[in-house]
Amino acid sequence: MNDIAFGTAMTPSHLSAYDACKAGDGTGALEIMQSVIGKLTGNSQAYHELALRRYEEKKFAEAERLIREAIAISVDEALLADLGKILRANGDSHGAMAAYESALELNPRMAAIRNNLANILLDHGRLDDAIFQYKQAVDCNPGYALGYKNMGLALEKAGRLDDAENALRKAISLQQDFYDAQKPLAFLLAKQGRIDEATKIYFWWGILQFEMRSQAIWENLSFTESMYLRAFEAGVADPAPPFRLLYIPELRPEMEAPAGHAFSMSEVPELKEHPLMDCPRPILAHRPPRIGYLSADFFNHATMHLMAGVLESHNRTEFQFEIFSYGPAERDRFVQRIEDTGMPIIDLSEVTNREAAEIILDRDIDILVDLKGYTQKSRLGIAALRPAPVIVNWLGYPGTIGHKQLADYIIGDNVVSPPEHAPFFSERLALMPHSYQPNDRMRPLPSNLIRSDVGLPENGFVFCSLNQTLKLNPETFDIWARLLNEVAGSVLWLLEPASRDVRGNLLRELADRGIPEERVIFATISPQTYHISRLRLADLVLDTFPYNSHTTGSDALWAGIPLVTRKGSTFVSRVAASLLTTHGFPELITESAEEYYKVALELATNTERRLAIRQRLEACRATSPLFDTIQFTRDLESLYRSIIANHNLPEDLRAQVVTV
Structure with a gap:
């Protein structure tokens, strides 16, 4: 919070609130300020500070009421600017625009307010007006890096690529390591085919693709992935956390060890x-x-x-x-x-x-x-x-x-x-000797639920993939949408994302592929016992690629539901194939996107075959090595003994591969 300027009417209560704010005691300051408001009339500043506190608490309606009380006492550009901020946060963009314009009438040199006004104009599609306000902002404050960055983005939207590049470069020159300006500049250059220049400006592609994926922001995702892979092969990639790279479909197995080495050397100081x-x-x-x-x-x-x-x-x-x-x-x-x-x-x-x-x-x-x-x-x-x-x-x-x-x-x-x-x-x-992934024989057996218990339609085919949003991608949605369009009355059962924005992004991606919202059902994260029981209500589980189902794959097979997977070249893209091989269902393992689609479609349209597989899944739950916890443990202990025997050999005689 900015320093509080109470003017000449500063009482002991004002001073106490001021000291509390300076010390970081927001609650104490709030209590004191409420006391001030209760005792004094005509105190605009007290209302102002309390409004800002309510804003920070996201109580926007109360914040608006308080700041209007302040403005009714005495108006200035700071109050109007904060009114605009509060109104925008509360969804009233027109009111916010009017408040910012009123503030600028009192003080036309407020660069940040011009920037905020331009942002709203941009949201309303008034591109030229927004660019004008951004230009006014940087004229008011030539050192305003954020203004240059935002102007660059608007200029790119307007197709003025040279001007956009100049604005973004200016922003970066004013603020070192300006991530939010480096990223769009790199995109701008890359779209013009200036790949080498782009990678010299922005190396954080590995982290960027992960953040885009976690929010289901898929526009330019494949481009971002390719930029990371180009930077990696050129030896200039950022040391991104390796876990974040496993979701890239084009990641090759020979890339993983160098990525892990670079990251660990950067982030694990104990190695030194x-x-x-x-x-x-x-x-x-x-x-x-x-x-x-x-x-x-x-x-x-x-x-x-x-x-x-x-x-x-x-x-x-x-x-x-x-x-x-x-x-x-x-x-x-x-x-x-x-x-x-x-x-x-x-x-x-x-x-x-x-x-x-x-x-x-x-x-x-x-x-x-x-x-x-x-x-x-x-x-x-x-x-x-x-x-x-x-x-x-x-x-x-x-x-x-x-x-x-x-x-x-x-x-x-x-x-x-x-x-x-x-x-x-x-x-x-x-x-x-079988799958590397253990399974708990004591996990709960599925109980009986009906579809209405979990919000599924009583009739119709249910395609299911209760995996994290991170594992989803455009290519996977392309295949799933083809299946949904081919199987009349079918629905897709997904895991509910943590954010409504992410949910909206997923629904929008499916709508773009011809799948309306009413054909998408979201399942909340639930306790293990309930989760396994509800899985039985699905007709077919669709695996994700390249990051396969792991625990979720075992859950599906334990519940007795067919799981169709696509096997890739990396460890992470072969896990479900490992589970299915151990369980005795190699016919559910595919090697390409098209084969994956065909096998899934065959199971969705051939009821007799699908039910036969379900019967086999039910029957082998008690006998399959996939769920034989005791035998798995004995094999694991034998493997530990093989590791010990190999370790005790001279270094040059140790085998690169040990088995039970």
Whole structure:
């Protein structure tokens, strides 16, 4: 908040409110200001400050009432400008425009107000008037970088590309690292074929494509992806978080390790510190191997939905297991299940990475299994300090870490990480005999619901994909829209986005493909038991590409619903194929977009075949290796022994691929 200027009538109450605001105590200031208003009349400034507080609280109607009280007492350009701001926030753009114009009548040199007025004019399609106001703004304040940026955007819309380029370059010259000006300038240059110039100005393509994807803003998405890939191949790409790159359809497996290496070197400072183990010791044979699981997700989380049964099934006579948790102190049934195993749970949430690594080192762990990788809230700095002889990357991050110091092995299988893909990984491959992804045999069995319980139409075919918005993309929607247009009366069942804006973007994309809003049903995020039960109401689950269904794929198969997938070349694009191969349904795995469409259409239109597959899915739930948690655990333990045997060999004799 700006400093409060109470003029000459500053009372002790005014001073107290002023001091509270300066100290950051908004609540205290608000209480004092309310007291002032209650005691004094004719005090415009008190009304003004209280209106701004209500604005910050998003109580726009109350803010408008208070600021109009202030204006009724005495009017000035600052009050009118803030009235415009409040009215615009409350959806009254015409009132805001009038307020800004009134403010400019009192003080024509207010650059920011001209900029705000221009923004509204632009929203109303008055492009020339908006450009005029932006020009007036920068004339009033030649150092106004935001004004130049906005003028550049308007000029581009008007087709005045040279003028737009000049304005954007001026904005960047005035404000170093002006992200919001660099991005449109790079787009402008690239659209003119000036790719090299564009990449020199704006290197954050990897992060940009992720943000566009998370909001379902798909215009120029493919262009942004291609710009990132060009920058990557030219060696000038930003070190974007690798997890954010897995959603790019054109990402090739050989690109993942270099991307991970660049990011880790930029963002994991512990890689530059001295490791705790300079020369990893052999793993001793005279005692049970000591395995440590490291994660922030040992609670009601997708990771525990998959592996809770593994922890319960571990052989704690032949192995010793410990849990190293740096996540929140939750209390739920998954936490209770871990506690019931008797495994020690060591809380690392309030210690530094080095302190955490020293704790792990002191507990003499042989294999530290990192269940996070590059996923949200990970602490790769712990692994970087090498607190165990062997570090394994498994489950959380579906791909290579990219830096040998962060992981020695990655647990995969012959589908997600076949031996011929070994050169694409910084880790050695440790391959499970079936799918690398565990499943919890104790997960709830689906119960009976009816379609009306979840808002689905009683009749009609239900295509389902309850995946995050991030996994969706234009090519996928193209195929799904073709299916919906081909299958009369069908609907698409999607996961409800967190934002109404994102929901609107998804509906708009489908409408552009001929699918009206009434044929799209959104499902809220729900508890696991209910979620699995409702899945049975779908007719066919459509997988996403390139980022496949993982836990959601297992959920669909457990519920007994056919899942059609498209297998790609990267780990993340082969996960559902791994699940289906293990489960005995290779006919649901496709190799191209067109084959994916044809298989899905065949299942949607051939009721007899689809029901036969559903019957098989129901029958094999109890016998499939995909859901045999105990056998999976025995295989995993055998794989740990293979890793230990390989580790104990001289470096030059260690195999690049180990199996059970």
